[in-house]
Amino acid sequence: MDYSPPYQMRNVIPAWERDASGPRSIRGRVAVVGVGETTYYKHGQAPEPEVKLALRAILAACDDAGVDPRAIDGFASYSNDRNDPSRLAAALGIPELRFSNMQWGGGGGGGSAAVGNAAAAIAAGYADCVVVFRALAQGQFQRFGAAPPAATASGEAALTFPYGLISPAQRFAMRVMRFMHDHGIGPEAQRAIALASYHHAQSNPRAVMHGRPLTPEAYDDSRWIVEPFRLFDCCMENDGAAALILVPAERARDLRQRPAYLLGVAQGSEYRNAARGHNAPTYASASFTTVAPHLYAMAGVGPKDVSVVQSYENFTGGVLMSLIEHGFFAPEEANDFLTLDNLIAPGGRLPLNTSGGNLAECYMHGLELQIEAVRQLRGQSPNPVPGARVAMVISGPMVTPVSSMLLGTEDVL
Amino acid sequence: MSTPAYYLPAGLPQPVPEPDGLDAPYWEGTRRGELRVQRCRACRGWQWGPEWICHRCLGFDLEWTAVEPRGTIYSWERAWHPVHPALRGRGPYVVVLIELPHAGGVRMVGNLLGDPMQPVAIGAPVQAAFEPHDDATPPFTLVHWRRTA
Numbered sequence: 001m002d003y004s005p006p007y008q009m010r011n012v013i014p015a016w017e018r019d020a021s022g023p024r025s026i027r028g029r030v031a032v033v034g035v036g037e038t039t040y041y042k043h044g045q046a047p048e049p050e051v052k053l054a055l056r057a058i059l060a061a062c063d064d065a066g067v068d069p070r071a072i073d074g075f076a077s078y079s080n081d082r083n084d085p086s087r088l089a090a091a092l093g094i095p096e097l098r099f100s101n102m103q104w105g106g107g108g109g110g111g112s113a114a115v116g117n118a119a120a121a122i123a124a125g126y127a128d129c130v131v132v133f134r135a136l137a138q139g140q141f142q143r144f145g146a147a148p149p150a151a152t153a154s155g156e157a158a159l160t161f162p163y164g165l166i167s168p169a170q171r172f173a174m175r176v177m178r179f180m181h182d183h184g185i186g187p188e189a190q191r192a193i194a195l196a197s198y199h200h201a202q203s204n205p206r207a208v209m210h211g212r213p214l215t216p217e218a219y220d221d222s223r224w225i226v227e228p229f230r231l232f233d234c235c236m237e238n239d240g241a242a243a244l245i246l247v248p249a250e251r252a253r254d255l256r257q258r259p260a261y262l263l264g265v266a267q268g269s270e271y272r273n274a275a276r277g278h279n280a281p282t283y284a285s286a287s288f289t290t291v292a293p294h295l296y297a298m299a300g301v302g303p304k305d306v307s308v309v310q311s312y313e314n315f316t317g318g319v320l321m322s323l324i325e326h327g328f329f330a331p332e333e334a335n336d337f338l339t340l341d342n343l344i345a346p347g348g349r350l351p352l353n354t355s356g357g358n359l360a361e362c363y364m365h366g367l368e369l370q371i372e373a374v375r376q377l378r379g380q381s382p383n384p385v386p387g388a389r390v391a392m393v394i395s396g397p398m399v400t401p402v403s404s405m406l407l408g409t410e411d412v413l
Numbered sequence: 414m415s416t417p418a419y420y421l422p423a424g425l426p427q428p429v430p431e432p433d434g435l436d437a438p439y440w441e442g443t444r445r446g447e448l449r450v451q452r453c454r455a456c457r458g459w460q461w462g463p464e465w466i467c468h469r470c471l472g473f474d475l476e477w478t479a480v481e482p483r484g485t486i487y488s489w490e491r492a493w494h495p496v497h498p499a500l501r502g503r504g505p506y507v508v509v510l511i512e513l514p515h516a517g518g519v520r521m522v523g524n525l526l527g528d529p530m531q532p533v534a535i536g537a538p539v540q541a542a543f544e545p546h547d548d549a550t551p552p553f554t555l556v557h558w559r560r561t562a
Contacts, residue, residue: 158428276462
């Protein structure tokens with residue numbers, strides 16, 4: 001097998017792409033003007049059907065923006081959301097449906113891509129007001145963390161399920177194990193990421209883990225799920241829904257909230273990332289080594305310009321690799337950089353997951369992270385980073401495709 | 414009749430070849446104690462997991478080559494939480510990812526036989542151990558790994 005890596009060449013960004021203000025960039029053209037969510041519930045505790053949660057979140061986002069729900073003319077989601085845009089449009093009495101988009105791929109890897117797809121539709125003139133949404137009521141359907149009930153496994157699953165390699169935690173643990181081995185990273189690095197999310201959740205009344213602080217001792221005493229992940233390294237499973245409203249930049253200024261402008265979005269995966277049976281050539285990776293350079297090129301900013309980061313925690317080890325692949329520190333610096341003090345608002349070097357994220361706010365399949373990034377730029381976060389101008393969201397490490405995005409305030413444009 | 418001693422309890426999803434037959438030669442090989450990997454007849458490149466086309470030269474003429482069933486540990490995990498009813502009460506078990514340097518560096522997923530609490534070292538040499546499930550319908554064989562000196 002030839003693993004001579006053409007993927008390394010992908011990190012060379014062509015000249016036309018380095019022109020962030022050029023015609024093939026989303027930078028400054030589209031803004032997030034509304035965000036909304038339902039109450040976030042523990043897994044299985046939503047009192048309403050999933051589709052009703054989706055409708056409530058969309059209406060909440062419209063209300064936040066000051067946009068008439070009947071102005072929505074497009075829908076974008078990811079990870080095979082069960083709530084079909086045609087049904088939602090009929091339910092909401094939307095006069096004209098112009099854009100319906102589903103990002104391929106499972107897990108939370110499509111969260112930022114769905115925003116990017118919605119923005120691309122607006123920039124291209126396919127639609128004028130697109131809602132990005134995700135609704136989950138896992139209690140009403142199959143949950144992610146348990147094995148599906150099938151008696152047989154075929155394809156990729158045949159190579160893994162019979163060996164007890166079934167759940168997402170089990171699927172990703174060996175990537176993280178290899179990465180930590182290669183770079184001498186200790187368990188305290190993962191612990192700091194978990195502690196930061198729980199720390200921020202204590203100031204966020206929306207968070208499922210509000211009022212449930214996590215101490216370093218409780219983390220160390222928690223049971224293994226699959227080494228190197230303890231219980232608190234793993235995301236929750238929750239019920240709820242979340243939504244964001246996107247419009248063209250020129251319309252955004254007249255609405256109720258301070259707009260959060262898209263600076264860039266990138267999605268994709270590395271060379272042969274999906275080679276079956278854990279044969280991705282760049283195995284010890286969160287899958288962003290090719291994606292992140294495109295993101296920065298489009299946004300016209302670098303890691304040092306980023307005020308605050310929301311990084312999808314399926315597992316803390318995935319956050320660790322995501323931050324490295326987005327250039328915030330080198331693998332060899334991980335043990336020193338990843339401390340609680342560095343990761344918390346308002347004064348940390350890199351405030352991370354400032355709403356509590358998937359670990360402690362809600363596992364809304366990551367879309368709560370986009371909402372928090374917007375709130376940071378408006379000064380509405382429960383843990384505000386003073387003067388935040390550029391906010392990053394990283395979606396779904398270790399799946400394929402993944403995606404990430406940058407938002408900025410008007411003065412960044 | 415005695416119950417065969419399997420590394421993991423019976424009741425986990427059983428492997429079956431894909432409906433389109435792509436990986437059938439692999440599973441047939443395991444029944445004969447052979448570890449088969451795809452190899453391109455045109456460019457002689459190795460390929461795993463299976464696909465209908467060679468990712469290097471884009472030829473469709475792939476053969477199935479039995480390779481020496483030994484390798485080194487590329488990564489590993491020790492699973493504790495029982496995600497499947499069949500695993501309840503089993504206790505921890507070790508999953509390994511094995512690199513086969515003599516077959517282009519392709520990797521295979523399996524379990525590491527022996528004490529589940531044994532120390533596991535990335536880079537350690539291992540040998541395949543075939544685990545036939547003759548009592549299953551249809552019968553199948555898993556490929557586990559065992560440390561060698």
